[in-house]
Amino acid sequence: MAFNKNSNGYTFLFAIVMVVLVGAILASLSLSLKPLQKANEAEKKMMNILGAIGVPSERGAVESVFAEYVTERISIDSEGRQVNTMSGEVDPTNAGDPFNIDVQKDFRSKAPASELDFPLFACRKDGQDLYVVPVVGKGLWGPIWGYVALESDMETIHGAVFDHKTETPGLGAEIKEGFFQTPFKGKKISKVAPHFAVVKGGAPTTEYSVDGITGGTITSKGVGEMVDRTMGIYLKFFQSAPKAQK
């Protein structure tokens, strides 16, 4: 070998070149794929919202279905006052569009609720008004989130979907399965705290709680906590909202 590959100079040079090269490759890859990834995320979000009101949808054909069912996108502040409302096509570049509020980012930022806006999706399905509320919270290992659809009485749960990032397969990860989500249907959000709860697997449930997952206690509790906390904020809006919608 012509050069001494173990000299200090070469070692430093190698490390510097490697870091710059790898950094450049990864950064350019990330930048060039970002638009596609954003579009995929938005699509997934629409699918989840539609899933909460029980409308099946597939990737690639979501936007038209979304436009058909979701009539209004509303944002409210922590006191339940309406901030903004939009309808029609979703504009991914408009930061004022309630659809573009990143509730997960808001949750992570730990900013006080008074500084945040909360999105709400008003839907119409089979002549029935439904309201989809995004929820975010903490599981055992990482973030969990979901969408809860309320019926026009703003009290009864019409449907719910949940998802997670890194919960334990076979235990906490089961929150995205039907057997966990189906019992939410027909349950109610209590007007007084605690608004909703997920109880330990097998324990008796009430009108305001569902059964958790055995062995997935912390994730189940996380689901209960996020629904309870989020509903606390939205209830203020629901109670002040014009009752004409009823």
Next chain:
Amino acid sequence: MSTETTTAVEKKESLFSKKNRKLLTDPLDDSNPITVQVLGICSALAITVQVQQAVIMSLAVLFVMIGGNVIVSLMRNIIPDRIRIIVQLVVIASLVIIVDEVLKAYSPDISEKLSVFVGLIITNCIIMGRLEAFALGNKPGPAMLDAVGNAMGYAWILLAVALVREVFGSGAISFPGMGQVKFLPDSWFYANGGFYENNNLMILPPMALVTVGVIIWIQRARNRSLIEEN
């Protein structure tokens, strides 16, 4: 899956000597990464609750391992000795990130399924172990065979453990395309008035260790050469 890949590689590289072919077959038994070298135990515990996830993880490891082994093998003459571990780590991490980003953009559904595993691949000791022990001192061809062999050796243990754990822990195997495959009639279950109850302990991580232990026991009972002398 495993036989397909193995035969394809052997056919294409039939020029390879018997010694090189051993690179493919050895890790399946005599030098199995999990049961003999005891590498990659961590991921064997974490993702053997369901067969489906064991399959995904095995494929991901296969891919990253081939990529990592070949790249490090190509660079083996220019990597400074003192920072070789860091270089290996950078190669593995970059590969994993590239795969993750591309999947997120072009195949979001698969990306969602893989999300948990991405971190686990980077920390998988088998990959680092093979880069350090083999790729650094061998040409890309053998390095690739070594990667395939070890990934397969990893895969079959993972699948075996996952099979045991899912069957006894959940009572059925769910696999995309096949729905749920049940092994016992519903009426046998305690909840339906029967006598059988799924063993929840099987789902918890310690049982993965016990299952791997049983596999090691069986393997050593059959293959005496693996037993240490003292």
